[in-house]
Amino acid sequence: MKFVDEYRDADLARTLGTQIASLADAQRHYKIMEVCGGHTHTIYKHGIEAHLPDNVELVHGPGCPVCVIPMGRVDDGIAIAKRPGVIFTCFGDMMRVPGGDGSLLDAKAEGADVRFVYSPLDALKIARENPDREVVFYAIGFETTAPSTALTLMRAKAEDIRNFSVMCNHVTIVPPLKALLESPDLRLDAFIGPGHVSTVVGCRPYEFIPADYGQPVVVAGFEPLDLLQSIYMIMRQLDEGRSEVENQYGRVVFYDGNTRALEILSEVFTLRPHFEWRGLGFISQSALGLSDDFAEWDAELRYDVPGVRVADPKACQCGEVLKGVIKPWECKVFGTACTPETPIGTCMVSSEGACAAYYNFGRFAKSTARAGA
Amino acid sequence: MNDPGPLPALDLGSYSAVCAVIDGCLTCGDVAVPVTVVEAGEPDAICADAHGTRGSVGVELVMPVQEGERLLVHGGVAISRLEESIDEVR
Numbered sequence: 001m002k003f004v005d006e007y008r009d010a011d012l013a014r015t016l017g018t019q020i021a022s023l024a025d026a027q028r029h030y031k032i033m034e035v036c037g038g039h040t041h042t043i044y045k046h047g048i049e050a051h052l053p054d055n056v057e058l059v060h061g062p063g064c065p066v067c068v069i070p071m072g073r074v075d076d077g078i079a080i081a082k083r084p085g086v087i088f089t090c091f092g093d094m095m096r097v098p099g100g101d102g103s104l105l106d107a108k109a110e111g112a113d114v115r116f117v118y119s120p121l122d123a124l125k126i127a128r129e130n131p132d133r134e135v136v137f138y139a140i141g142f143e144t145t146a147p148s149t150a151l152t153l154m155r156a157k158a159e160d161i162r163n164f165s166v167m168c169n170h171v172t173i174v175p176p177l178k179a180l181l182e183s184p185d186l187r188l189d190a191f192i193g194p195g196h197v198s199t200v201v202g203c204r205p206y207e208f209i210p211a212d213y214g215q216p217v218v219v220a221g222f223e224p225l226d227l228l229q230s231i232y233m234i235m236r237q238l239d240e241g242r243s244e245v246e247n248q249y250g251r252v253v254f255y256d257g258n259t260r261a262l263e264i265l266s267e268v269f270t271l272r273p274h275f276e277w278r279g280l281g282f283i284s285q286s287a288l289g290l291s292d293d294f295a296e297w298d299a300e301l302r303y304d305v306p307g308v309r310v311a312d313p314k315a316c317q318c319g320e321v322l323k324g325v326i327k328p329w330e331c332k333v334f335g336t337a338c339t340p341e342t343p344i345g346t347c348m349v350s351s352e353g354a355c356a357a358y359y360n361f362g363r364f365a366k367s368t369a370r371a372g373a
Numbered sequence: 374m375n376d377p378g379p380l381p382a383l384d385l386g387s388y389s390a391v392c393a394v395i396d397g398c399l400t401c402g403d404v405a406v407p408v409t410v411v412e413a414g415e416p417d418a419i420c421a422d423a424h425g426t427r428g429s430v431g432v433e434l435v436m437p438v439q440e441g442e443r444l445l446v447h448g449g450v451a452i453s454r455l456e457e458s459i460d461e462v463r
Contacts, residue, residue, distance in 0.1 A: 118449055119431075119448045119449020119450065120449070121450070122449065144405070144447050144448075144452065145447060145448050147434055148431070148447065148450035151416075196405045196447060196452065199452050222404065252453050252456075253453070254453075258434055258452060258453060260434050261434045264433075264434070
């Protein structure tokens with residue numbers, strides 16, 4: 001398949017693996033965080049770690065937008081979904097995320113009209129087709145997804161569609177990176193920057209990482225060779241004593257991002273003063289709410305929601321997984337009480353969650369490694 | 374550019390059903406779908422993915438678009454143009 005097989009060439013992968021190994025100082029242990037859940041998925045699916053020397057460790061970050069949604073926000077969504085006359089729409093992965101008392105899928109089983117959509121534009125279409133119903137879209141995601149919500153709201157406003165509203169849970173990528181860099185739990189050497197977030201925001205927002213923390217950032221694509229090349233570029237920076245923002249994903253990402261998308265984001269959204277991230281706690285100015293111009297389409301203003309903070313289950317260690325402090329298999333309930341079929345934590349729900357990715361693609365390799373140890 | 378030819382008129386929404394169990398989350402994560410414009414239009418264009426699946430894509434963020442152009446689509450909206458070259462990884 002054109003432009004797929006080329007990025008999965010085994011010989012090139014082996015060559016990059018050898019080049020990475022040649023740059024690794026045997027006396028040093030390298031910790032590189034991939035921020036994005038899509039990268040985590042690629043790493044496990046394609047066995048990227050098998051190409052790396054033992055002292056180059058990949059640490060999985062908080063870049064799965066499903067995994068970072070706290071339980072209280074799920075409960076707020078369910079409360080809206082259960083209202084009479086409401087059609088509640090969300091992305092597929094969000095359906096199974098457990099709140100304090102069940103998931104949206106449970107609410108659907110109990111009679112709520114919950115539907116999953118591919119795009120917020122599909123939710124708006126449902127609103128057009130059902131003028132006697134209230135259609136709510138549960139928006140999640142980083143800057144990659146926020147533009148599609150913004151465009152949908154602009155169309156709703158232009159067409160004056162009043163039976164549509166958005167419960168906004170969009171988050172931004174830079175504040176959690178700052179929180180991680182300030183975390184005493186974690187010592188990192190470099191970051192693999194998120195590819196598709198960067199198509200929107202560009203590479204400039206990451207410049208503080210080399211400038212203030214002396215760590216390289218390489219924005220990477222999602223194919224196996226993209227990731228291996230990014231790791232090679234990071235290792236080369238570390239070997240040469242450099243720390244810069246580099247862009248491996250030049251076929252999609254421009255250094256200044258998509259300026260039209262950024263304009264639309266600033267028109268439709270405003271930064272929330274603070275927002276709770278699962279596992280990371282409250283982070284100031286890390287999430288988006290609707291601007292005053294779009295207040296009429298804000299589901300949180302239209303409906304009463306509980307707004308109650310719900311603590312994670314005690315057994316769940318999603319927070320430590322999201323911060324990269326522990327690996328998925330080091331969680332007490334991984335693969336036993338918590339599986340993709342019966343998830344306790346969000347990291348096991350979304351296919352981009354580190355636990356689900358590892359459970360689906362990595363557990364056999366790890367169990368083999370353990371048996372051989 | 375490959376001519377997509379007569380292709381099944383499926384909805385890109387089928388990704389939702391697939392992504393959660395098979396190949397990453399194409400809806401809400403940092404994952405996007407490369408597509409080819411087969412019918413240019415504004416603010417929506419008809420695009421086809423590598424499997425020939427066609428769907429309507431919002432193109433306001435990358436306008437103007439022309440037939441045959443490659444776009445990266447996330448959540449039903451094109452967020453970037455795609456300029457593929459394997460030279461990057463060689």
